[in-house]
Amino acid sequence: MSGVLGNHFVTQIGILVNDVEKVSAAYAEFFGLEQPEIIITDTADIAQTRYNGGPTEARAKLAFFDMGSLQLELIEPDHQPSTWRDYLNEHGEGPHHIAFVIEGMQEKIMLLEGKGFPLQQKGEYTGGRYAYMDTFKELKVLVELLENDKQ
Template sequence: MDKQPLGTKIITQIGVIVRDIEAVSQAYADFLGVEKPAWFWTDAVDVAKTEYLGAPSPARAKLAFFDCGQLQLELIEPDEHPSTWRDFLEEKGEGMHHIAFVIEGMKEKIQLLEGRGMPLAQKGEYTGGRYAYMDATRDLKLWIELLENDK
């Protein structure tokens, strides 16, 4: 078995699903003693090329980020469309959704994790890269997000 199948063991992000990004981002800002970051919408499906369970999806979310040293906290308020975010909110409520790793070789890493019983559930693009959510809930009890940034 590979010692580091992703090529890294550095967790770069923790994603938290929320119902009210304004309220929760203010609570984190107060707790951390920083300014509340502005939130923004993820891109629409025509730009993000979002896929959920293998099909195009119009799902979007409001995002807000807190940089906390080497680790980034991402707050996610999903819209009403089917997505890993919406499913999580409906099934579990608010809380920690994923940990993220910056990787190289997205297709290969997806295949590797799928071979380990962690299927791809959602993927898309963002300005400067792409992401994939792998369902690692059976073994790791949370989602794994793969982030591949353009060079």
């Protein structure tokens, strides 16, 4: 059985934080890893971020730890409307999503929406696109779809 997404390999866990520099330093020390460079998501004109159906200027500071087959993503959102900001306000710091690499973003979004998991936020990044599906009620975490452009 291939599951809803055709892939059951979790590629990333996203964790919301209030201070990405502080928390990434703590992770680096805990795991004996180098503290990663903090990156900032693209501006709205590039990212084309949409949240709950409308455009948003939301941006976030990100830090990525590659942990073998799994990546940890630390996310410090700005105060613009986004899944990150609303989730952090509502639930506090902690896990936000589990991510899967998929092919056929539009088809997968439509498939999940048909199963009662609405699209919450989507956007572009250099080399691909993402979509957060609201699976919280059933899975207690959001599912992020990642589609990378073919090289």
